[in-house]
Amino acid sequence: MARNRYEQLIERIFLAHYKRGSTQVTFDRDEIPKMANRLGIEIPKNLGDLIYSFRCLAMNKRFLQRFGTIG
Numbered sequence: 309m310a311r312n313r314y315e316q317l318i319e320r321i322f323l324a325h326y327k328r329g330s331t332q333v334t335f336d337r338d339e340i341p342k343m344a345n346r347l348g349i350e351i352p353k354n355l356g357d358l359i360y361s362f363r364c365l366a367m368n369k370r371f372l373q374r375f376g377t378i379g
Contacts, residue, residue, distance in 0.1 A: 313344075313349045313350065314352065314357075315361075316349060317340060317344055317352075317358060320346075320347065321340070322335075324339075324343075340355050340358060341355075
């Protein structure tokens with residue numbers, strides 16, 4: 309299944325900060341356009357929508373199987 313650009317951005321930012329056993333992952337909002345540029349992905353116009361999508365992805369079964377529950 310192809311992942312959309314939000315999923316790609318979220319996953320790369322998450323993996324850049326995730327430490328095994330962590331219950332919280334923090335990042336700066338300005339990392340979103342930097343990572344988008346690095347991945348060659350169009351920068352989302354609504355960064356808040358991307359952040360909201362992160363919460364939804366954390367509830368994604370595949371994501372939870374790989375990383376566990378996200379606080």
